[in-house]
Amino acid sequence: MDRRSFLRKNTAVLAAPAVAAAPRPDDPPGTGDEPISKFANKKLPATARSTAGLAPYSGPWGYDQAAHLLRRSLFGPTRAEILTAAGRTLTQVVNDLLIAPAAPAPPLNVSATDTSVPVGQTWVTQPFDQNFEGVRRASLRSWWMGRMLNQNTSLVEKMTLFWHNHFVIEFADINDTRYGYQYVTLLRQQALGNIRQLAKDVTVTPAMLRYLNGNQSTGGAPNENYGRELLELFTVGKGPLVGPGNYTTYTEADVQAAARVLTGWRDNATTISGYYTASRHDTTTKQFSAAFGNVAIGNGGDQEYKTLIDLVFAQAETARFLCRKLYRWFVYYVIDATTEQNVIEPLAQLLIQNNYNVAPVLRTLLSSEHFFDVVNMGCVIKSPIDFTVTVARQFQIAFPPASSLAAQYGMWDYLNTITNLQQQVVGDPPNVAGWAAYWQTPQYYEMWINAVTLPRRNQFTDLMTSTNGYTRNGAKINIDVLALVTALPPAIASEANLLIAELTRLVFPIPLTANQLAYLNDVLLPGLPDFEWTDEWTQYLANPTNTAKKTAVTTKLQTLLRSIMILAEYHLS
Incomplete structure (x- = not known):
């Protein structure tokens, strides 16, 4: 079996023109116009x-x-x-991975623009003010990035992002970052918990009520947005099409019945909560199709939505x-x-x-x-978030401490701008279906790599492997190659091939070929024998303040890391 076959261009499609992404049936006009590379899959891989x-x-x-x-x-x-x-x-x-850590402290204000609280205190319970939304949203995104960078060995952070991609909201659309923080807190609390309870909680959380217009849904004018996405994207999904708008798993009549069940809920910006208003609720009996056993849901007041969720999860x-x-x-x-x-x-x-x-x-x-x-x-292409956080964590980039709060949040914010340039920003999936790499067939993960995003990835890794790195608020981040290698066992750090082997097994999920390893050896020691690295490294350790010796090993290691991170395999997990 050739495990590298999916890394190579498909010669059968080299001459094919770019095509538009297939829109979802309920997407608005114009959706799906983004070109897909002519090298992308035209059908699902047939590899065994x-x-x-x-x-x-x-x-x-x-x-x-x-x-x-x-x-x-x-x-x-x-x-x-x-x-x-x-x-x-x-x-x-696995036991360790399934232990949820203690809930983190809330995000903090790091901008003088937000005058509702002093810098260094949280804004999450302060009144809404449109003037502060921009800096609060940046604070929340930065804080979330910080949670991923500083994760422990628990599945919670990976699952929090999973649920964000599943029960989607968009920070920019809800336009109240306090709602966004409450939503993220809920996802983290239930990350390893009960999905049905999470579905119930999400249904009436203010962020979702606002995002999918549940707060506007009344008995006289039920809004179908949440009812439709609850069935299509959050629970039973689309089965085979059996009629116009009807699937084996649900029908258009079921969407309409679900919308009527969900009427009466609103969001309160003062208490930051969802609440029920009986006068806005449809009190009639809601009849569901044979897909749900022809069940009828009678008026249940503020508990009726739970009956709907239970019905859906009974399928x-x-x-x-x-x-x-x-x-x-x-x-x-x-x-x-x-x-x-x-x-x-x-x-x-x-x-x-x-x-x-x-x-x-x-x-x-x-x-x-x-x-x-x-x-x-090694068959998954890293998402932009995974790619960016992986660079920072595996190469031990040192971020400003909490005592330098503005610098710390500033660097976390910078990483969010980097993932945004790669077409993934935490808090704002492109639409209610989530990031296309997890649903757009037949390309799926391939959608993370295109003519825009690949150069952005390379620019980021090139910057992090440089001596200058990235500077903001008086702080700098980059990969300290000397600290990275010094932390390795001395016998590994001082031997060229052992060093290359140790670094590559850390970052590559697929073993490199002999030719690739030889190439990296030549990058580290261009035209030089292996013992040259041992000599240079030993001389540096003996006199680490000597500028010439320090520069010699630093330059070689930076070039090596840069060459490692431009290999196709580096984008795999």
């Missing part, structure tokens, strides 16, 4: 997938397996984290739909018939048996033979 199921993995356990698990579970696992995991058992590592297809999304987040985007039978269906049944608690499903998937099958290693 794993036939393994969910039996517990019992194969070798060491650095490679631990790295694979942590790459998919964390943003940019460090060398220390991988080594620690490799020294424990798979069960112990087995909801569990399957959720498990497919988890699979595409953690494993791969192709779900063939064998994977559907051996992985998705049993995971769905496990989810149902566990009353929609997600932790048992994550434990089973991440501990399975299927997850550790070689075909599922």
Whole structure:
């Protein structure tokens, strides 16, 4: 099996023109006009997938397996984290991943523009003021980036972003960052918890009520936005089309009935909460189709939406739909018939048996033979957030401390601008369906790499490997190559090929070829014998203040890292 086949251009489409992305059926006019590279998939890859199921993995356990698990579970696992995991058992590592850390302190004001609170205090409970929205939104995004950079070995941060991509809102659309903070807090609290309860909570949280117009929905004029997305995107999903607007999983009449159930809810900007107004609610009986067993929901007042959520989660297809999304987040985007039978269906049944608690499903998937099958290693293209945070964490970029609050938040904000340039910004997915890389067939993850984003990735890594780095608010961030290599065992740091091997096994999920390793050796030591690196490194350690010796090893290491990060494999997880 050639595990690198998907890294190469498909010669069959080299002459093909760029095509437009396929719009979703309910997208507004003009959606789907963004060109897709002529090199992108025109159909799903036909490469053979794993036939393994969910039996517990019992194969070798060491650095490679631990790295694979942590790459998919964390943003940019460090060398220390991988080594620690490799020294424990798979069960112990997964146990750790399923422990939720304590809730973080809220985001802080770091701008003199927001006069509602002093710099260094939180704004999350202050009254709304349009004049402060811009700096508060930047504060929230920066704080969220900080949580990902400073994550511990828990799935919570990866799952918080998963739920953000699933129960989508957009900060810019809701235009009240206090709502956004409450929403993010809810996702983090329930990241490893009960999906059905999360769906209930999200339904009436102020951010969602505002984002999908639930706050405008009345008995006299039900708004269908949330009811439609609840069924299509959040729970049962679209089954086969059986009529105009009707699917095996739900019908247009079901969307209308759901919209009537959800009437009467509004958002209160003073209390930052959703609330129910009986006079705005449709009190009639809501009839659902055969897709839901012809159930009728009578007037339940402020509890009626819970009955709807329970009805939707009583459908087995909801569990399957959720498990497919988890699979595409953690494993791969192709779900063939064998994977559907051996992985998705049993995971769905496990989810149902566990009353929609997600932790048992994550434990089973991440501990399975299927997850550790070689075909599922190194087949995910890193998202912009994963790519950017991974650079910072794996290469140990030092960020300003909390004592330099403006500088700290400023650097976190800078990373958000970098992911935005790569077409992913936390808090603002492009639409209610989330980032297209997780649903747009047949390209999926390929959509992260295009003529705009790839140069942006390279520009960021080039800047971080430079001596100048990025400067803001009197602080600088870059990769300290000397600190990075000095932290390695001396025998590894001082031997060229061992050093290259150690760095590449940290950052690459696929082993490099002999030619690639030889190329990197030549980058480090252009035309020089291997012992030259040992001599130069030893001389530097003996006299680290000597400018010439320090510059000699620094320049070589910066060039090596830059060359490592421009390889195609560096974009894989």
